[in-house]
Amino acid sequence: MGNFSAILIYFLIHIAGALAHWRYDRLIIDGQIVGEPYQYVRRSNNSNNPLDDLSSTDMRCNAGALSGKSTQTLAVPAGAEIGFAIAKHFGHPGPQQVYLSKAPGAAADYDGSGGWARIYSLTTAPANSSISAKYERSNATSQTLKWASRRMDSFRFTLPASTPPGEYLLRAEGIALHAAHKNASAQFYVSCAQIKLTGNGDGIIGPLVQIPGWYQANDPGILLPTAWERLTTYSTPGPPLWPESSQEQHVVRSL
Numbered sequence: 060m061g062n063f064s065a066i067l068i069y070f071l072i073h074i075a076g077a078l079a080h081w082r083y084d085r086l087i088i089d090g091q092i093v094g095e096p097y098q099y100v101r102r103s104n105n106s107n108n109p110l111d112d113l114s115s116t117d118m119r120c121n122a123g124a125l126s127g128k129s130t131q132t133l134a135v136p137a138g139a140e141i142g143f144a145i146a147k148h149f150g151h152p153g154p155q156q157v158y159l160s161k162a163p164g165a166a167a168d169y170d171g172s173g174g175w176a177r178i179y180s181l182t183t184a185p186a187n188s189s190i191s192a193k194y195e196r197s198n199a200t201s202q203t204l205k206w207a208s209r210r211m212d213s214f215r216f217t218l219p220a221s222t223p224p225g226e227y228l229l230r231a232e233g234i235a236l237h238a239a240h241k242n243a244s245a246q247f248y249v250s251c252a253q254i255k256l257t258g259n260g261d262g263i264i265g266p267l268v269q270i271p272g273w274y275q276a277n278d279p280g281i282l283l284p285t286a287w288e289r290l291t292t293y294s295t296p297g298p299p300l301w302p303e304s305s306q307e308q309h310v311v312r313s314l
């Protein structure tokens with residue numbers, strides 16, 4: 060192979076990979092994007108690179124985002140519909156989840172070292188979904204799983220109405236599974252928004268987990284038994300959803 064071809068192939072592989080990456084950078088309230096990119100979502104120092112070290116505190120809000128001093132906090136009523144808008148889109152197969160953690164004081168001063176509850180999970184799409192099972196560079200069949208967030212650029216969900224008032228970190232977590240049949244090769248995309256919940260919710264949030272510590276390298280949803288193209292069942296990682304009656308979602312509510 061000539062040098063030029065080698066360089067071209069290197070370039071194509073790396074650029075194509077980076078283009079499939081994404082960042083959560085804006086909030087959505089009641090069907091409208093609010094604010095500028097990173098006005099209410101902490102900016103990382105990580106461009107759009109994925110994380111893979113489950114033992115790192117970067118897994119909370121991303122690299123360089125343990126402080127929120129330069130991020131504003133958005134007031135939202137508990138029970139509201141909220142969501143994340145994404146630059147550019149979810150370019151890899153896998154679930155999208157949201158975790159919530161109450162700050163002891165101001166969200167801007169909170170490093171996410173307290174407990175986190177899992178409040179939203181968007182996983183596989185129904186078998187009859189019009190989403191194609193055949194993704195680029197894959198040999199998926201009609202039996203293999205489809206992913207509800209595939210190529211979407213936003214998702215919305217409801218903030219539980221019983222959430223007590225106060226300031227919180229709202230953490231988006233996307234897990235890319237395209238290499239997750241190899242150890243420590245699930246890719247994590249995470250970001251934290253800062254919100255101030257209003258209302259008079261009196262629920263007790265939980266079960267709570269610590270990040271890091273919330274997932275283990277060999278959890279079934281992190282280390283796959285086979286390449287994602289061949290998966291026919293998937294078990295989403297994380298503690299039970301809160302509130303207790305919440306279900307995993309299989310259809311995205313996008314903008």
Ligand SMILES: *[C@@H]1O[C@H](CO)[C@@H](O)[C@H](O)[C@H]1NC(C)=O
Pocket residue numbers: 104117121122123124125
């Ligand atoms: C990003 O922040 C992390 C701390 O989370 C730090 O260790 C790292 O050096 C920073 N990287 C850059 C490129 O500034």
Ligand SMILES: *[C@@H]1O[C@H](CO)[C@@H](O)[C@H](O)[C@H]1NC(C)=O
Pocket residue numbers: 185187188189
């Ligand atoms: C898929 O199946 C579900 C459950 O049977 C049904 O409610 C839904 O309308 C179907 N969707 C399509 C696109 O056929």
Ligand SMILES: *[C@@H]1O[C@H](CO)[C@@H](O)[C@H](O)[C@H]1NC(C)=O
Pocket residue numbers: 198286287288289
């Ligand atoms: C895709 O198909 C090729 C050629 O048949 C095969 O070598 C490869 O193992 C398949 N990949 C997966 C993940 O099944």
Ligand SMILES: *[C@@H]1O[C@H](CO)[C@@H](O)[C@H](O)[C@H]1NC(C)=O
Pocket residue numbers: 242243276
């Ligand atoms: C899997 O990766 C984790 C994290 O890097 C490591 O601690 C563990 O030893 C690895 N397990 C195997 C079987 O390689």
